[in-house]
Amino acid sequence: MKYMHEYRQAVTIRQLADKIAAVTRQHWTIMEVCGGQTHAIVKYGLQQFLPAQIELVHGPGCPVCVTSIDIIDKAIDIAARPNVIFCSFGDMLRVPGSEKDLQSVKALGGDIRIVYSPMDALTLAQHHPDKEVVFLAIGFETTAPANAMAAYQARKKGINNFSLLTSQFLVPPAIEAMCQSPQSRIQGFLAAGHVCAITGYESYPKLAEKYGVPIVVTGFEPLDILQGIFLCIQQLEQGRSEVENQYSRVVRQQGNLPAQQMINEVFECQSQSWRGIGHIEQSGLKLSEAFRPFDAEQKFGLRDKVSSANNKYDTAGCISGDIMQGLKKPCDCIHFGKQCRPESPIGAPMVSSEGACAAYYRYATFNESDTFNKNAAFNKSDTFNKSTTSEKTTTRRDQ
Amino acid sequence: MKYMHEYRQAVTIRQLADKIAAVTRQHWTIMEVCGGQTHAIVKYGLQQFLPAQIELVHGPGCPVCVTSIDIIDKAIDIAARPNVIFCSFGDMLRVPGSEKDLQSVKALGGDIRIVYSPMDALTLAQHHPDKEVVFLAIGFETTAPANAMAAYQARKKGINNFSLLTSQFLVPPAIEAMCQSPQSRIQGFLAAGHVCAITGYESYPKLAEKYGVPIVVTGFEPLDILQGIFLCIQQLEQGRSEVENQYSRVVRQQGNLPAQQMINEVFECQSQSWRGIGHIEQSGLKLSEAFRPFDAEQKFGLRDKVSSANNKYDTAGCISGDIMQGLKKPCDCIHFGKQCRPESPIGAPMVSSEGACAAYYRYATFNESDTFNKNAAFNKSDTFNKSTTSEKTTTRRDQ
Amino acid sequence: MTKEQIDINPTCPLPFSDNERILLGHGSGGQLSHQLLTELIYPYFDNPMLATGHDSALLSIGEQRLAFTTDSFVVSPLFFPGGDIGKLAVYGTVNDLAMSGAKALYLSCSLILEEGFPMNTLSKVLASMSQAAKETGIQLVTGDTKVVEKGKGDGVYINTAGIGVVPHDVYIAPQHIQQGDVIILSGDIGRHGMAVMAMREGLEFDNPLNSDCAALSDPIHTLLNEGIAIHCLRDLTRGGLATALVELAETAEKTFIVEETAIPVSEAVTGACEMLGLDPCYVANEGRFIAFIPAAQAETALTLLRDHSVSATSCIIGRVDEDNKSQVIYKTTTGSERLMQRLPGEQLPRIC
Amino acid sequence: MTKEQIDINPTCPLPFSDNERILLGHGSGGQLSHQLLTELIYPYFDNPMLATGHDSALLSIGEQRLAFTTDSFVVSPLFFPGGDIGKLAVYGTVNDLAMSGAKALYLSCSLILEEGFPMNTLSKVLASMSQAAKETGIQLVTGDTKVVEKGKGDGVYINTAGIGVVPHDVYIAPQHIQQGDVIILSGDIGRHGMAVMAMREGLEFDNPLNSDCAALSDPIHTLLNEGIAIHCLRDLTRGGLATALVELAETAEKTFIVEETAIPVSEAVTGACEMLGLDPCYVANEGRFIAFIPAAQAETALTLLRDHSVSATSCIIGRVDEDNKSQVIYKTTTGSERLMQRLPGEQLPRIC
Amino acid sequence: MCLAIPGKIEDILNALPMERTGTVSFGGIRKEINLAFVPEADPGDYVIVHAGFAISKINATEARRIFDLLACDETDAPC
Amino acid sequence: MCLAIPGKIEDILNALPMERTGTVSFGGIRKEINLAFVPEADPGDYVIVHAGFAISKINATEARRIFDLLACDETDAPC
């Protein structure tokens, strides 16, 4: 496929790897913000092409991972109701709520459908006027225009049996929050290319400048990611902290204006709770006043319902929040590869194949010291520990 | 089992058969009113013990056979609704309505349960307060007290998610209607022992007298039936038309007073439609005013709904009405054993194993001229034709 | 590409109207099952072995004579007095092999599990299968496991297929039934069907009514070892004694005469059948068989059978008559005669 | 007598908590399926043949060497581009027999029909089975039909079991995999799973994407007839290529090295997988196999395989390495290496 | 119609008049049966049961009559 | 997050601005995709598609840049 496979060839990958090795002189910690990038890094074994001094940490950019338990519990509540068709993207079905997951609601008879697009859910609503069709509208800025369009068309066409349970996140406030954290070890960011395709990157220079971090807008193919790392390391070694656009074939500086307009028409900013991380001011999107009739929480009387704080998952020692803030790695978690495995996840990052834990588990790197034992439970002297245990630098780059 | 197997022994059967042969001098046509008796006659081959002059014709005493298509269609309507648990005695599931039967509603997902007793349906209603539980309360006077008790207890205990779809019949008005019919060939009746266990038989003498027919209250075991026939033939040969009680071990003259009281408390008489026969005045029971909240027709807004007159079954040449009035025999029907078979009934009497057609089909008498061809379709020179074709007497006995 | 656009263009021997659908009765083992097989399934698989209507297929591979059979088990409840679906699944196939005179050697097991089925219940079912396999000396050598979505199964369905070896001098088949053969029934009928139904109907029993669920291979092999010339065997399952007799009479093109008074039925089964308006001759069994044996060997055979607990109350219930009318004449307890029929659909409790 | 009162007292090797239940993933052919088999099912049937993890069991009866296998088929939709459940049910068992080097002779067929299933659809399924059986020369000799209540099935489930004869000089099994063997894949992967999923997701194709659903017996028998010393075969079904490789590496206790760039994937499958976020190595196939062949015979084998349309694009995707670590090393298109894993549960479309 | 079979009352489970039930045995089986319509029937008595309700108590003397009659016929003695 | 893949617009199915859709081909498959957010993209153009929506038109010149760059490095020529 054009614009895809040419970015996965061993020859060019090797060339870029050599360029990276040539410029790297110090230890650097870089975060790729987006889970899709994490997935590609692990799937294509990109760590193998990097010098030992480059440490990649994995950001919070996986909506499956950061959607709060509260929302999952509300989704489960709604999906279990008799007259509801509950629509969701595939991976959300396995995310643990405080008691169970959507998959088990389905196993008990709930009408839950996996859709490819929010518009598919809207079409279902048109075809089933006797049912309430609810779409679990998760996502970052990339997905927000699609979710917005579904609400916009529902209102325009008077499809009143349709509603959205929203859990939408914004990237820049999360980056800023991580930069402000005193524990943060992140020295540069690979920004999420598909988010920037919508938003552009005009808000990044002031972040780069304020916190002294280079930010490289980066694509998702192996070659994109390596080039993003190269540009980032080059800046770090040269003492720069600027915004660069590696993904220029897709991302324009001002982003996608019609899509931004749609977001603004349908949504408004709100404080948002990130699973494992906590509240971040102005980091989420909710339906604006005019679209409130399409808000599932309101429609089903769940606006003020709060899940019991005591849940079996987040109290179980899952360190997903630390992982998504670049403070820890999956193999630092005592459950990783033991109780917590893709077939029986404890935390959300083990669910989505973009979640850092699942990606690490699934695409284990080959290593002479036998990464996996036969039962696929990880042993302590794990490949992935290598980089984290090597040097626990907390140095923030100052310039 | 006591009071059962001792009434099925070949030796005593043979003795009674000899007694019957000894008293029979003329051709007599006797109707056993009850389907349970028809079943026993055919199952135990009792015709083989009777002289050729005794012709048995089979009455309308099978509630599965006489429940109107209208009620079946209403049952199907209710049973197909999503929030309903529909309860019925087993055989009713196969009775054809105007388009389909309850069994096919079940096959399409309707929650239909077979119960042994009306009280089981009431218990279901208690266990499923979120569902409407509807019981298809069919039956003659024998079943009416049980149906009444279910309604009585529902009202007493405030089980308001319970209701009855009633189709209840009374025997004496039907006997009188048959006696009044100018075509009737019936010269004596075996009255239904279990009906009389409830009602007693104080209403019969005036019928016997008015229409000049002996009426013998008769039980259900082979020996009971043969004794009933013996007593009836004895009267006929002696020119008497009285009421006798063959089934005195079970039936008292005044019947079961507590059961009668329960019927009177819960039900009131109404004109009733008998499938294949038509309306007979005061021949049915409906819920009285105080129990109207437990009337399923009222609860589901079906009181005034009438089935389309045009239905695929009753227009198909089924002669069930004639059979149940003693005017014809199953083998006179062009469909018998061909399109109409127990696995694919056209009319109701082919459904219940008490229905005359099903009983004839199932318990075919062994006969040298090969009763059945291999496909189990009946050929014309059928055993059962023997008696009907022998002498088409329409003589009514007059005295 | 939608479902409708796919053109599979089958050569369909029977056109059905769009609303002809499978009914529960098509699985009852009676008349509807018979029609489904003879009118729809057999015509597609033009194989004489299928039409023999035998419990298992007889295959010749090289010098070996093998018997091969399969059954799926879909019973509810999964556990019932005297047995469970696991036992049934092993015994059912062992018995079908035994009905060809074969020694059961190898078993396959395929599970269709419903999403949400408790692991502990599965464990119990497997334990029971394991024990039944050990007891009957059959080895489970291959298997398969599928999981279907909630609401598309009933806990667990089990399919087993079995392979056995048939000795060279054994020829057991409906076609070998002879005039003058006696018909031996291995015990009282109706226990399995009534034990299961009674559990659903909430009937209580004086002494627990257990399913007859059992392996039948031991008594059969005793008969063969002792030189009894068995002409035909049939285990009584769905459809009951009556359906088995009618099917064999039709396949063998013989007339059978059967005596109601000779057929043993326990008090408990009688009581339950009378209460629900059922005929024990049509109720399912899982550990009973009928055998067609030359009259001259009848007494010896009975003596041998009665030595096994599973066939301790074996008795003669009828004989094969001279004429060849493919029918079963049933002499009732009152002394009259009538023709036995297949079970039409399923037996529904008769109340009114 | 209630359910609870029945004491079946099983000897359970693994205690489960009451809320451990069967998940859809237990039927995916991946890690959960593997756990179910090794931790629950195998311990009950202490039979070395089961643990070989082979496609079919190898039996010796007298002088004969037989292969015996079973599978249940539960696909939805029943008809999909390039095939249907009837074809799958015949080919699936023929293929499992072929994977032992056996010639498929006899088939059993057991149907579990859901009440309300249209007769016409059943007729189409049977027509398709019939045609597939004729085409592969296997005879359907025994069968069974059950009907379950509406809401306890999914139209039709089909179980087949098959018997085949294994020539005396053929020894095909995971245990015979040798260091230095090449791993041949018989064609492009992922067609069946994506054809079925695309139908559910309403994807359109330039040229219709057909399931690879096919019988694999012809190319296998050509290899055997031409004297190729096949060490092991495995048809790729649920769990895809990756799961098959991992299972064989574990059973054979060998290390495989597999090249991503050598694995053929059609444009259509690639496009659909990229769109839905799936990995073609984990997508189901129904007409592909891998063969382990001595390196010296690799070119001859490829030439022979390419002569059959069903294996026309056969190619070498890897080899068996020296160390015996029971693992599959996957060389990615970028030049990196990682370990291949089993499919964990089922593959859900990944969107976000 | 009206399938009804004889059974023997074994014990009374609920003595409230309108809710009277008891265990009735039928050959080898027992079932809880509603006895509200046979207040006169006690443990040891036989009743006829239909649809879960006892509808009549069996009169043992009357039950013997037909056999006495046939026995009489047999011996040709005046009964 | 935000799995998005490149595809080529083949035709426009609905030209109404807010409902604009077209057939997009991805390797060997085609699917109807919402094009409301890429009014500038026409048949023949490549777009990046996420959750059924085209979110950006691919700039072919920019796409070549990395390869030109690497080719330059290779030859050590000044680019």
Ligand code: SF4
């Ligand atoms: S391995 Fe599991 S428990 Fe540990 S951080 Fe990851 S998701 Fe949480």
Ligand code: SF4
């Ligand atoms: S045989 Fe069938 S069609 Fe004829 S009268 Fe009887 S029920 Fe009606």
Ligand SMILES: [Mg+2]
């Ligand atoms: Mg059998």
Ligand SMILES: [Mg+2]
């Ligand atoms: Mg079988």
Ligand SMILES: [Mg+2]
């Ligand atoms: Mg069987």
Ligand SMILES: [Mg+2]
């Ligand atoms: Mg399998």
Ligand SMILES: [Mg+2]
């Ligand atoms: Mg179920």
Ligand SMILES: [Mg+2]
């Ligand atoms: Mg296989």
Ligand SMILES: [Mg+2]
């Ligand atoms: Mg198999």
Ligand SMILES: [Mg+2]
């Ligand atoms: Mg297989």
Ligand SMILES: [Mg+2]
């Ligand atoms: Mg069978």
Ligand SMILES: [Mg+2]
């Ligand atoms: Mg279903």
